[in-house]
Amino acid sequence: MTQRIATRGAIAVVSALLVAVSLAGCARGTADGQSARTPTTTTTTAAPAGAGESGSSLSDIQNDLNSADSATSNADGDVADADQSAATNDSP
Amino acid sequence: MNRIVSTTLLGTATVVVLVAGACAPAFADGTSTPAPSTGKTLAAIQANAKVKTSARIGALNTAIAKVTAAKDISSSDRAIILGTLNHDLAGMNSVEAKIASDTTVASAASDYKTIFTGYRVYAVAVPQARLAGAADRMTSTSVPRLTDAQSKLAKALAGPDASKSTPALQADLTDMSAQIAAATSALDGVSARALAVTPDDYNANHTVLASVRSAVKTAIADLKKASSDGKTVLAAIK
Numbered sequence: 001m002t003q004r005i006a007t008r009g010a011i012a013v014v015s016a017l018l019v020a021v022s023l024a025g026c027a028r029g030t031a032d033g034q035s036a037r038t039p040t041t042t043t044t045t046a047a048p049a050g051a052g053e054s055g056s057s058l059s060d061i062q063n064d065l066n067s068a069d070s071a072t073s074n075a076d077g078d079v080a081d082a083d084q085s086a087a088t089n090d091s092p
Numbered sequence: 093m094n095r096i097v098s099t100t101l102l103g104t105a106t107v108v109v110l111v112a113g114a115c116a117p118a119f120a121d122g123t124s125t126p127a128p129s130t131g132k133t134l135a136a137i138q139a140n141a142k143v144k145t146s147a148r149i150g151a152l153n154t155a156i157a158k159v160t161a162a163k164d165i166s167s168s169d170r171a172i173i174l175g176t177l178n179h180d181l182a183g184m185n186s187v188e189a190k191i192a193s194d195t196t197v198a199s200a201a202s203d204y205k206t207i208f209t210g211y212r213v214y215a216v217a218v219p220q221a222r223l224a225g226a227a228d229r230m231t232s233t234s235v236p237r238l239t240d241a242q243s244k245l246a247k248a249l250a251g252p253d254a255s256k257s258t259p260a261l262q263a264d265l266t267d268m269s270a271q272i273a274a275a276t277s278a279l280d281g282v283s284a285r286a287l288a289v290t291p292d293d294y295n296a297n298h299t300v301l302a303s304v305r306s307a308v309k310t311a312i313a314d315l316k317k318a319s320s321d322g323k324t325v326l327a328a329i330k
Contacts, residue, residue: 057244058330064241065322071164071233072315078226079308081158082219085151086301090214092205 137200138191141207145188148213152181155218158225165228172287173221180211212291219301224283226308231279234315235272238322242268245325253329261328264321271318275311282307 156177159170187206194200211217246265249257286304293300 057248058326061241061244061322061326064237064244065319065326068234068237068241068315069319071229071237072312072319074162074164075226075229075234075308076312078222078229079305079312082222082226082301082305085214085218085222088214090208090212092208 132197134194134197134200137197137204138194141191141200141204142188144204144207145184148207148211149181149184151213151218152177152184155221156181159221162225162229164232165225166232166283169224169228169283169287173224176217176287177221180213180217183211184213209295210291212294215298216289216291216294216301220286220289220304223301223304223308224286227279227283227286227311230275230308230311230315231283235276235279238268238272238315238318241322241326242272242318245322245329248329249325256329258328261325264324268318268321268325271314271321275314275318278307278311278314282311 156174159165159173159177162170165173184207187203187210191200191203194203242265245268249261249265282304286301289300289304
């Protein structure tokens, strides 16, 4: 009788341990597999209308000028290529 | 005395003729490799033709790569340019094969001339591609970017930076607008004019591309001045 009670107790303890281990594993899996955090929405403040009062607007103007300069410089290079080709003898 | 002068002149003339003869092959085609002369034998014509077509094939491939890589050439112009360059590339390969298979001096000599007169790779195809590309770059990028910059600078001087405005800066802004307008006018229809030129046009008039080149150079100068004006104003309000 005493032995049966001891056996049942041991089974209960082992079962409880198994349940505890299983629940711990589930918790970890949930933590690892959690969905990505929703990105925080950042509100961008519109730049002030005045160029001189806004660093970003000044840089916009600088970028415009740089972009124009680059294209114009490339056009200059195109003309140099055209001149070099045209200067090459192309007659029999 | 006269004999001495005559002898000196004769010697000088001889040296000039010899030097010119030695240098001519090196300058032909812009290459340093001596090209075989356009001899009267079939083999000489074929060898010379091979040099001429190979040089042009190289130039065409270079031009095709540049046009393909250029980002600010309009798609319609790019299609026309690549059509011409690839047509000429096929033509060079074709005429090279034709001359190699010619069996008479007369036919080889006749085909040899078409390397130049039929295509004008150096005089027309490559220059027109580069000039049209230059016009497109400025029309699609330089002019709109400078127009945007001018507009932003005008707003700044009329608004928050009005205290920094001076007659000189206002004159710079006005000149910037004028330079952009002048460039826009100079570029009007230029790429189409460049791409319309054919080898036959060049054969009839060797300066047929001169006005196109002049317009492109004018636009470049105008846009450089406009950019300089813009930088002056920008520096003043920074």
